[in-house]
Amino acid sequence: MSQTAALPATFADETSPAERVRGYWGTVGYRLRHDPVTLFFGAIVLLIVLMAIFAPLLAPFDPYKESVVLRLKPWGYRGHTLGTDELGRDLLSRLIYGARSSLLMGLVPVAIATFLGGTLGVIGGYAGRRVNAVIMRTMDVFYAFPSVLLAVAISGAMGGGMVNGMTALALVFIPAMCRVAETATAQVRSLDFIEAARATGAGTLTIVRYHVLGNVLGPVFIYASSLVSVSILLASGLSFLGLGVKPPTPDWGLMLSTLRQSIYVVPLSCALPGAAIFVTSICFNLVSDGIRSAMDVRL
Amino acid sequence: MLAYIMRRMLLAIPIAFGVSVVCFSLVYLAPGDPLSVILPADATQEMVAQIRHAYGFDRPLPVQYLFWLGHVLTGDFGMSIATRRPVILEVTGALSNTFMLTSFAVPLAFGLGYAMGALAGCFPGRAVDRLVTGAAVVGVSLPNYWLGIVLVIIFAVEFMALPATGMGPKGSAQFSLLRWSDAQYMILPVVTLALIPVGIIARTTRAAVAEVLNLDFVTTLRAKGLSEIAVIRHVLKNSAPQVLAVMGLQFGYLMGGSILIETVFTWPGSGFMLSKAIINRDIPVLQGTILFLSMIFVATNLVVDLLQSMIDPRIRRS
Amino acid sequence: MSATADQRDIGGPAQPLLIARNLAKHFAARGASKSARVRAVDDVSFTLFKGETLGIVGESGCGKSTLARLLLHLIQRDSGELIFDGEPVGAPRGITVAALRRNVQMVFQDSYSSLNPRMPVQDSVAFGPFVHGRRKSEARRAARDMLVKVGLNPDLFGPRYPHELSGGQKQRVNIARALAIEPRMVILDEAVSALDKSVEAQVLNLLRALKQQFNLTYLFISHDLNVVRYISDRVLVMYLGRVVELGPSEAIFIQPLHPYTRALLGSQPSMDPAHRIEQPPVTGDPPSPIDPPSGCRFHPRCPFAEPVCAQRSPELGAWRERDSHVAACHMLDPASGHSKAMQ
Ligand SMILES: Nc1ncnc2c1ncn2[C@@H]1O[C@H](COP(=O)(O)OP(=O)(O)OP(=O)(O)O)[C@@H](O)[C@H]1O
Ligand code: SF4
Ligand SMILES: [Mg+2]
Numbered sequence: 021m022s023q024t025a026a027l028p029a030t031f032a033d034e035t036s037p038a039e040r041v042r043g044y045w046g047t048v049g050y051r052l053r054h055d056p057v058t059l060f061f062g063a064i065v066l067l068i069v070l071m072a073i074f075a076p077l078l079a080p081f082d083p084y085k086e087s088v089v090l091r092l093k094p095w096g097y098r099g100h101t102l103g104t105d106e107l108g109r110d111l112l113s114r115l116i117y118g119a120r121s122s123l124l125m126g127l128v129p130v131a132i133a134t135f136l137g138g139t140l141g142v143i144g145g146y147a148g149r150r151v152n153a154v155i156m157r158t159m160d161v162f163y164a165f166p167s168v169l170l171a172v173a174i175s176g177a178m179g180g181g182m183v184n185g186m187t188a189l190a191l192v193f194i195p196a197m198c199r200v201a202e203t204a205t206a207q208v209r210s211l212d213f214i215e216a217a218r219a220t221g222a223g224t225l226t227i228v229r230y231h232v233l234g235n236v237l238g239p240v241f242i243y244a245s246s247l248v249s250v251s252i253l254l255a256s257g258l259s260f261l262g263l264g265v266k267p268p269t270p271d272w273g274l275m276l277s278t279l280r281q282s283i284y285v286v287p288l289s290c291a292l293p294g295a296a297i298f299v300t301s302i303c304f305n306l307v308s309d310g311i312r313s314a315m316d317v318r319l
Numbered sequence: 320m321l322a323y324i325m326r327r328m329l330l331a332i333p334i335a336f337g338v339s340v341v342c343f344s345l346v347y348l349a350p351g352d353p354l355s356v357i358l359p360a361d362a363t364q365e366m367v368a369q370i371r372h373a374y375g376f377d378r379p380l381p382v383q384y385l386f387w388l389g390h391v392l393t394g395d396f397g398m399s400i401a402t403r404r405p406v407i408l409e410v411t412g413a414l415s416n417t418f419m420l421t422s423f424a425v426p427l428a429f430g431l432g433y434a435m436g437a438l439a440g441c442f443p444g445r446a447v448d449r450l451v452t453g454a455a456v457v458g459v460s461l462p463n464y465w466l467g468i469v470l471v472i473i474f475a476v477e478f479m480a481l482p483a484t485g486m487g488p489k490g491s492a493q494f495s496l497l498r499w500s501d502a503q504y505m506i507l508p509v510v511t512l513a514l515i516p517v518g519i520i521a522r523t524t525r526a527a528v529a530e531v532l533n534l535d536f537v538t539t540l541r542a543k544g545l546s547e548i549a550v551i552r553h554v555l556k557n558s559a560p561q562v563l564a565v566m567g568l569q570f571g572y573l574m575g576g577s578i579l580i581e582t583v584f585t586w587p588g589s590g591f592m593l594s595k596a597i598i599n600r601d602i603p604v605l606q607g608t609i610l611f612l613s614m615i616f617v618a619t620n621l622v623v624d625l626l627q628s629m630i631d632p633r634i635r636r637s
Numbered sequence: 638m639s640a641t642a643d644q645r646d647i648g649g650p651a652q653p654l655l656i657a658r659n660l661a662k663h664f665a666a667r668g669a670s671k672s673a674r675v676r677a678v679d680d681v682s683f684t685l686f687k688g689e690t691l692g693i694v695g696e697s698g699c700g701k702s703t704l705a706r707l708l709l710h711l712i713q714r715d716s717g718e719l720i721f722d723g724e725p726v727g728a729p730r731g732i733t734v735a736a737l738r739r740n741v742q743m744v745f746q747d748s749y750s751s752l753n754p755r756m757p758v759q760d761s762v763a764f765g766p767f768v769h770g771r772r773k774s775e776a777r778r779a780a781r782d783m784l785v786k787v788g789l790n791p792d793l794f795g796p797r798y799p800h801e802l803s804g805g806q807k808q809r810v811n812i813a814r815a816l817a818i819e820p821r822m823v824i825l826d827e828a829v830s831a832l833d834k835s836v837e838a839q840v841l842n843l844l845r846a847l848k849q850q851f852n853l854t855y856l857f858i859s860h861d862l863n864v865v866r867y868i869s870d871r872v873l874v875m876y877l878g879r880v881v882e883l884g885p886s887e888a889i890f891i892q893p894l895h896p897y898t899r900a901l902l903g904s905q906p907s908m909d910p911a912h913r914i915e916q917p918p919v920t921g922d923p924p925s926p927i928d929p930p931s932g933c934r935f936h937p938r939c940p941f942a943e944p945v946c947a948q949r950s951p952e953l954g955a956w957r958e959r960d961s962h963v964a965a966c967h968m969l970d971p972a973s974g975h976s977k978a979m980q
Contacts, residue, residue, distance in 0.1 A: 044755055044798065161337025164620070165613050168575025173341075173609040176597045177348040212751035213761075216811075219709050220765040220818065221738035230764065234755040253462055257579050260464055261594045273462075280468060280583070283483070287472040294465025302460035309456075 044238075051314040058310025061303045068300055072119035081110035083117045083270045094286065103289050105275065106282055107268075111289055114270040115296055121182065121271040122300060125255030125264065126248045129186045133193030134244045140194070141201025142236060146209055146228060156202060159195040167192050171254050175263040185264035189251055200243045204236040242312045249304035256297045272297045323628060331621050338617060339391070342610040343384050349602050356602045359400045391610070397603035401595070406607035409592060414611060417577055417588030419496075423505065424512035424573060429566055432517040436524025436562075437555060443529055451521040458518025464579035467511040471583070474507060481506055484585040508584040515576055516569040523565040527558035560631040567623030571616050645740070645821060646687070648723040654822055654854050655685040655741075660707055660717035662700075666927045675926050677703040679878035681717075685822070686959060690848070690855040692869030692886065694862060694901070698926065700878040701858045702746060705824045708856070709743055710734045739769065742815035743824040748807040748831060752799040758810045759784065759795030765818040783813040786850075788843060805836035809843070816847065822854040830859060841868055862902065866890050874898050877926050877934040880953055884962030894964035897935045933967065943967075945974045 052058060071078060080099065087108030095103045102111040144155035162170065175188035208214065209232070217227045256273030258264035265271035267278070272293040279290040349356045354367060354376055362370075371377060375386040390396070396406035439451040475483035482504050494501050531537065531554045540550050578590035585591060589608050596604040660681045666673040677700040685691050693701050706712045708719065710727065718725060721740065725731035742765075745751035752761050763780035767773060781791035787809040789795075799807055808828060815823050825844070829837045841864065848855060859865050865872055865886075872889045874882040874897065882895040893899045924930055930937050936946040945967055952970065954963035967973035 157333065158337070160334055161341060164334050164338050164617050165341070166571035166575035166616055168572070168578060169609060169612055169616075172575075172578055172593060172597070173345055173605070174348065176593070176605050177345040177602060179350060179600070212745045212747050213753045215706075215711055216743070216745055216751045216814070217753075217764060218711055219738060219743045220768050220814075221735050222764070222768040226768060231753050231756070234753070249460055253460075256462055257464065260462075260579060261582060262598050276462075276465060276468065283468070283471060284476055287476045291465070291469055291472055294462055294468060297462045297465065298460060301462070302456060305456055305460045 048314050052310065055310050055314060058307055058314070061306040061310070064299070064303045065307055068119055068303070069123060071116055072123050075117045075120060079110075079113035079116045081113040083109060083113040084268055085109060095288070102292060103286060105289070106278060111292065114275060115272070115292060117270040118272040118275060118293065118296065119300070121259075121265045121269060122252055122256065122273075122297065125182070125186060125189070125259075126252035126300075126304070129189035129193060129251050129255075130244050130247045132186070132190040133197045133247070134240060136190070137194035137197025138201045138236075138240050141198040141203075141240075142205045142228065142232065144198065145202040145205025145236075146224070146232060152202070155198065159198050162191070162195040163199075167250070168254060168257060171258060172261065172263070175258055180263045180266055182265050182269075185255060185258050188258070188263075189254055192254070193247055193251070197240070197243065197247075201236055201240050204239040205232055208232050208235045238315055242308070242315055245308040245311050246305070249301040249308065252297065252301050252304065320629075324625060327621065327624055327628075331617060335614065335617055338613050339388065339610065340384065342606055342613065343387050345606050345609065346602055349600075357397055357400075359403070396607035396610070399596075399604045400601045401599040401604070406603050409604055410589065410607045410611050413587060413589040413592040413608070416494075416586065417574075417581065417590060420505065420508055420512060420577060420581070420586065420588060421573060423509045425570065427509065428513040428516045428569070428573070429520060431513070432520025433524050433562065435517070436521035437528055437551075439521065439525040440528025440532065440554075440558075441551060448525065451518070451525050453518075455518035455522035458515055461515065463511065463515045463576045464583045466514060467507065467580050467583040470507050470511055483507075484583075504586075508580055508586050511583075512573060512576060512580050516572060520562070520565060520569055524558065524562050527561040528554055531557045556630075560627045563623055563627050563630070567620055570619050570623075574612055574616060646722070650687050652687070652723055653684045653720075654687045654722055655708070655856075656718075656720040657684075657708065658682050658718040658720070660704070660719070661715045662703055662707055662712060663715055673927050676878045676929055677926055678707060679929075681875075681878070681880050682953075683873055683880060683883060685854060685856060687854055688852065689870040690857050690868055692865035692872040693856065693858045693875060694860060694865050694872060695875035696901075697860060699875045700926070701860075701875060702826055703878075704875070705743060705826045705856070705858060708824060709741055710737060739818060740820055741822045741824065742818065742820040743826060744808070744811045744815050744828045746827040746830070748804055748811055749799060751811055752807060752814075754799055757796045757798060758802065758807075759791060761799075762810060762814045762817050765814060769818050779817055780813070783817045784810070786816070786847065787813040789813070803836075804832055805840060808832060808840055812840075812844070812847070816851065819851070820853070822856070824856045824858070826858045827860070828857075829864060830861060837864070844868065862890075874901070877924065877929050879934060880965065881935065882962075882964040883953065884964075885960050888960075888962045892962075894962065894969060895935075895966050896939050896941055896968075898964070900938075933965070941968060941975075941977055943975055949973070 080101070087104070090098075090104045090108035091106055093104045093108075095101065097103055102115065105111055105114065140155055140159075144152045165173070171188045171192045174191055175184050178184040178188065214227060214231055217231050222230075255264055256271070256276070259271050259273030260277045262277070265274050267274060275293040276290075276297075279286070279293065283290050346353045346356050354371060357374075358367060358370060373386070374390070375383050378386070394407050396410065398404070399406055399409055402409065435447065435451050435454070439445075439448040442448060471483045474481045485504060496502050496505075534557075537550060537554060540553060545553075577588060578593050580586070581588045581590035582594040589612060593605060593608050595601070596608065660678055661676075662678040664675040664677055666675045679700075681700075681704060683691070693704070695701055703712070707714050710719075720726065721732055721737055726737050727734055752758060756764075759777065759780045762783055763773070763776040766776035766779045771779065781795060784791040784795055789806060789809050794802065794806065794810075799810075802810065808831075812828070828844070829840050832840060844855070845868065847853065855868070857865065857868055869886045871884065872882075872886050873880055874889070874895065876897050882889060882893065882898045884894075889898060890902065893902055924934070924937055930947070932945075932947040932949055933939070933942075933951050936942040939946065949967070951965045951967045951973065953965040954961075954969060967975040968977045971978050
């Protein structure tokens with residue numbers, strides 16, 4: 021027996037096929053790099069982001085400069101490639117600047133909701149039954165509102181403005197985020213390796229930090245990426261209703277609502293801000309789909 | 320079954336309670352003291368005193384909630400700041416107009432979505448299938464109110480085939496579906512409202528149908544020599560619960576979407592009223608409308624759940 | 638680290654390493670009526686001596702894993718007492734749960750799900766030392782040493798993720814993880830059950846070698862009697878949350894006392910016809926641990942059951958010394974009134 025027990029001297033299974041060790045994130049990155057559709061739309065998203073950042077360099081005119089004589093001019097009028105709006109401001113410049121508030125309103129609420137909702141969800145999923153019930157039943161209440169309605173209710177009551185709009189949107193996304201994180205955490209929590217970690221003598225915080233988060237971050241991130249386009253849409257809707265971004269800040273939703281009054285004069289210009297919202301949102305959506313399928317690695 | 324219905328209805332009570340608390344707190348979210356929020360700026364001294372007493376504004380918050388709930392349950396939602404009319408009258412009037420829109424839009428959206436999805440599911444990989452996948456992505460990325468504007472540009476501005484906004488010259492009170500001159504005002508809003516969820520419903524139906532088609536029992540049915548039509552009937556029946564769940568959700572989106580769509584078409588429904596209330600900072604109307612709409616949503620979810628459990632007994636047990 | 642130099646040995650070699658007294662754990666039965674309880678572990682007592690391997694056998698669902706979890710305080714016991722090297726566990730004057738877990742480690746039943754899928758296996762192994770206060774680099778080094786000791790090349794296998802390893806390799810990692818914090822006792826819950834026969838033999842031999850090298854005490858849980866016989870010094874047989882027989886390995890396999898043990902051995906394809914016992918294999922499904930049968934829990938399936946068996950619960954005979962062989966059956970108790978009772 022002691023003869024056979026001397027195994028460690030030679031490594032067992034050394035001959036087994038050595039796969040390339042890439043790790044989870046390595047695999048995800050590899051898949052993304054080989055997904056032309058996602059790469060393409062990701063590039064557009066990047067362009068939109070760059071456009072927002074370098075708006076002052078790109079915009080041909082000052083987006084705030086009004087002019088009584090230049091009101092509602094057609095495309096190409098005196099260097100105004102896309103014409104002017106009802107206050108005589110250059111439409112192209114306003115469209116370029118409009119990317120700023122759209123991206124901000126798309127990303128900030130999602131980031132807040134991911135942090136707060138994710139934290140609540142991990143607590144709810146890992147803590148005992150009572151804490152879980154308190155958190156999740158509260159979330160259920162917010163879930164009982166259609167998202168647009170809740171966003172309108174909260175920002176409608178608080179009044180317009182970008183900060184109020186972002187707060188309202190974050191509040192709308194927190195419950196959904198919380199659910200995603202809670203489900204993922206509860207799933208991980210029931211797996212043996214958590215019990216194994218407990219058996220090692222690790223405390224709750226250490227286990228959450230090293231064993232739970234790594235497994236929860238994936239689904240949370242996937243969901244967050246899909247929320248960005250929802251957030252952009254909802255934010256532009258709020259601005260359209262007179263909530264969210266306040267005039268004279270250039271914002272696609274706001275532009276849509278003011279240009280709409282001149283629909284018979286400049287119908288094409290009137291549709292442009294909406295097209296910008298649509299393109300941005302669909303690109304984020306497709307990128308998010310790409311990330312989702314890239315991250316769907318069976319382990 | 321009856322026990323399940325009872326239990327499910329009991330479960331809806333805490334949700335309804337929570338929803339009412341959220342609606343109640345809207346007044347406190349608004350900047351300024353709640354009295355000034357729900358009263359017109361030119362309210363008389365007696366009015367202020369009377370409302371303060373009636374709503375218990377000098378009492379602790381839970382008591383205020385109970386006072387408010389008491390008023391709401393007896394149909395008193397306060398008074399509109401803009402029109403000085405009771406909120407309940409405003410809301411119910413507007414709701415009937417919204418209901419008119421949704422009662423056309425919902426069957427249209429669900430029917431179209433379901434048909435497309437079922438077709439795509441039965442012919443995976445074909446053109447219908449790709450159409451559905453595309454429509455779903457477009458549907459979730461499209462600002463629905465912009466779609467309304469585009470339709471207006473095409474059909475009202477360019478072709479002048481349909482009216483752009485409103486409910487017709489006679490207004491809401493004499494509106495009749497049977498008169499073309501009135502009914503044509505509904506076409507664009509209904510179509511806009513219906514087009515948004517079509518893609519998602521189709522995608523879900525497609526997924527559900529494709530999943531059921533892959534199950535062993537379908538192979539067994541085919542092996543037994545059942546006709547293809549009978550097989551498809553079976554498949555559709557088995558995929559119904561999932562589809563139903565999504566339809567319930569989409570109904571909520573439709574309701575939320577109606578806020579923006581009605582604003583675009585100045586259709587005097589609850590959504591349009593909400594956006595007017597926002598502009599006028601008419602918090603009582605805002606609160607009343609939100610409460611009504613969200614309660615309708617809670618009730619719809621309940622109905623969807625019950626329907627689902629009727630079709631699929633497995634749900635009852637979990 | 639040899640047997641004589643172990644600083645942690647408090648009571649000397651004669652003092653049992655672990656004593657379990659009347660351990661019980663009942664779960665609320667889901668789905669059934671509110672009052673129904675799953676008596677997963679019910680009044681279990683045994684003693685584990687330093688340096689031995691105690692095998693625990695029993696059908697699926699008899700409470701083996703629950704017992705293992707109780708011993709590590711992964712679940713709270715409802716009643717009973719646990720004494721580790723003379724010190725009561727979790728009692729005011731005894732040893733803390735944290736200290737217990739420094740001394741006792743466990744290898745889990747499912748080699749796959751007991752490793753974090755998002756962690757390279759060397760980090761899983763290093764986690765224990767890290768938790769116990771070592772710096773990350775040190776813990777990593779300890780993990781790599783331990784991987785070598787379980788026969789895995791740390792350069793080749795350390796950076797891999799669990800899904801990139803075979804079942805045997807994963808179980809080696811799990812063993813390394815358990816040993817990385819240098820415990821004195823290891824609970825092996827079906828550690829080899831999921832492995833191929835040839836791999837199983839390799840891992841069993843590895844376990845024996847490690848036991849000698851690190852002076853370990855094993856609690857070896859399995860439903861495979863051949864494996865238990867191969868590795869155990871003594872064996873404990875469980876049935877529906879209770880201990881029905883306890884004794885030296887050879888004694889139990891050559892001369893089982895309890896009808897259940899005999900049935901178990903009978904249902905086991907024995908290599909040696911001389912040892913085949915003239916008993917039918919266990920018939921019928923095991924009764925549910927929810928509201929278990931009265932009296933002797935084995936009586937609905939026992940060929941020797943008599944009225945007394947349903948009325949009174951048989952005692953596990955007086956356990957005197959290390960090599961005692963005892964069983965809980967009325968037939969072994971002259972005073973029980975069972976007609977076959979030995980006079
Ligand atoms: N957390 C729990 N909640 C409720 N019942 C449980 C729980 N854990 C175990 N049980 C029940 O306790 C009984 C014993 O389970 P246990 O896992 O200890 O059995 P086992 O002997 O390890 O079986 P196996 O050989 O299949 O691993 C089973 O009936 C099981 O259903
Ligand atoms: S006590 Fe009775 S039922 Fe139990 S094992 Fe012995 S003889 Fe069988
Ligand atoms: Mg087990």
